[in-house]
Amino acid sequence: MQEARENIAIPKILTAPMHVLPLWPVSIAFSQLARKLLRAHPNILNRIDKYQDCGFDLDITDLPFILRLHPVRADLRAFRRNAAPDADARISGSLAAFLAMLHGVEDGDSLYFSGALQIEGDTSAVLALRNALDDAELDLSTEIANAIPLLAPPLRLALAPLEKLTGLHLHRADTTPEVY
Amino acid sequence: MELVCPAGTPAALRAAVDAGAHCIYCGFADETNARNFPGLNFSRTELTEAVGYAHARGAKVLVAINTFPTAGREALWHSAVADAERAGADAVILADLGLLAYAAEHHPDxxxxLSVQAAAANPDAINFYATAFDVRRVVLPRVLSVEEITAINREIDVETEVFVFGGLCVMAEGRCSLSSYATGRSPNMNGVCSPPEHVDYATEGNDSVARLGGFTIHRTPKGGAAPYPTLCKGCFTSGDKTGHVFExxxxxxxxxxxxxLAQAGVTALKIEGRQRSKAYVAQIVRAFRAVTDAxxxxxxxxxxxxxxxxxxxxxxxxAYAKTWR
Structure with a gap:
């Protein structure tokens, strides 16, 4: 298993343009991905159960916006931090921490114990979401390649060097990603 | 020596099997088990599939039905025992006397x-459970030293299982009502220690604050290390001292x-953490499998x-190497 690198942050030079660029293309792209992902993994909604209608803020601290997930609507929208309406729950941490948890490299509770992840709001909803995603055994690179087949060939070429360059966990820990 | 590993989801169970667990314990998604958290646990269909996965790879599956049935609602616990047997489980882990009697009578095979929740900590108690309900293994409470475990094993004929890793309960297993005082719900009756719907995290200035049922459990600098929001691990002020009063x-x-522990006659080593992710399960199981192999x-x-x-x-x-404060 690879070493945890939850403290890696996206360089500011890469995120600076996002402060001024409109967020609606980001919202469209992420919502499309969320729809395909939830369709491919229906058990995620079963496990989220009565919290499907909650709004979850995924506050990726090294991005200049937050992502608001609304599971029942398969909606994943970007908001400026100071312009986001109140959500039911908020999970905050670096992109590296989120990816490591999603891909089964890092344990969510361990990230919480170390302070790398923070929680606010409805704790039950956060647990339901965390457990549902953990059971789904997601591989984001494969999901992106499946959602946008045109991206599969460049992803196949870029994934390994990109992981090496950034230190981010871009695919599931226990598998060789299908896009390789 | 058998390694008994936790699984809160089918994915975690597969991770445990693949990492070398001899045995996996899990529970149904209701209040019959002591890890009744949102998004966690197994449906009947998932359990049947999980048992198939484990058995095909030489591992066993134990089903924890280790809370205490409430009056008038015993049918929920009875059906859990029947469904565990139907799914092909290798054993059930029970705590309640009435449920043990029911299982012994209606599901003798x-x-x-015996769950740790039963808090059987001496040979007389263990021999009673063995004689009355044909209990084959006892999970010992985490209050015993290695010497005490050795003494117990000399006077009993059933297997003993001890915890070797994970969260530690305050020393009243099976009898803890701490969270009831703050929330009205408890691990033994409802399967939840610090029920998440009563937990509130907030940022106040530069601090992260965790509250349970409105009571502040601990306050840590934002981004600093934090424990679970349980009363037993809370940081309180008592008199002129501030610190971890209970544990x-x-x-x-x-x-x-x-x-x-092997010399003391222990049969199985248990890892706590059905509420943890498959990443935790895979790492801990792999590490402890290296220990049992050694x-x-x-x-x-x-x-x-x-x-x-x-x-x-x-x-x-x-408590294994007692150094009380």
Missing amino acids: LRRH DAVSLDASALVPR LDARRAPPALALARLSEGQAATTG
Whole structure:
């Protein structure tokens, strides 16, 4: 298993343009991905159960916006931090921490114990979401390649060097990603 | 020596099997088990599939039905026992006397283990459970030293299982009502210690604050290390002292004591953490499988570096090597 690198942050030079660029293309792209992902993994909604209608803020601290997930609507929208309406729950941490948890490299509770992840709001909803995603055994690179087949060939070429360059966990820990 | 590993989801169960668990314990998604958290646990169909996965790879599955049935609602617990047997489980882990009697009478061929929740901590209690309900294994409460476990094993004929890693309960297993005072719900009756719907995290200035039922449990600098929001691990002010009044926020790690536990006659080593992710399960199981393999090969167990997976990022040998404060 690879070493945890939850403290890696996206360089500011890469995120600076996002402060001024409109967020609606980001919202469209992420919502499309969320729809395909939830369709491919229906058990995620079963496990989220009565919290499907909650709004979850995924506050990726090294991005200049937050992502608001609304599971029942398969909606994943970007908001400026100071312009986001109140959500039911908020999970905050670096992109590296989120990816490591999603891909089964890092344990969510361990990230919480170390302070790398923070929680606010409805704790039950956060647990339901965390457990549902953990059971789904997601591989984001494969999901992106499946959602946008045109991206599969460049992803196949870029994934390994990109992981090496950034230190981010871009695919599931226990598998060789299908896009390789 | 058998390694008994936790699984809160089918994915975690597969991770445990693949990492070398001899045995996996899990529960149904209701209040019949003591880890009744949102998004966690198994449906009947998932359990049947999980048993198939484990058996095909030589591992066993135990089903924890280890809360205490409430009056008038016993049918929920009875059906859980029947469904566990139907799914092909290798044993059920029970705590309640009435449920043990029911299982012994109606499901005599289903192996019964006594849960840690029953808090059987001496030979008389254990022999009673063995004689009355044909209990084949007892999970010992985490209040005993290695010497006491040795003494117990000399006077009983059933197998013993002890915790070697994970969260530590305050020393009243099966009788803890601490969370009831703050929330009206308890681990033993409702399967939830610090029910998440009563937990509130907030940022106040530069601090992260955790509250349970409106009571502040601990306050840590934002981004600093934090324990679970349980009353027993809370940081309180009592008189002129502020600190962990009941228990320090640390996890059990008895990996170095495994050879002594084997000499004490222990049959199985248990890892706590059905509420944890498959990443935790895979890492801990792999580490402890190296320990049991070393034991089988009569080698010294490898030193494990598991503090980063621990509550409070620190570990203790708990009561096994008693050093009371």
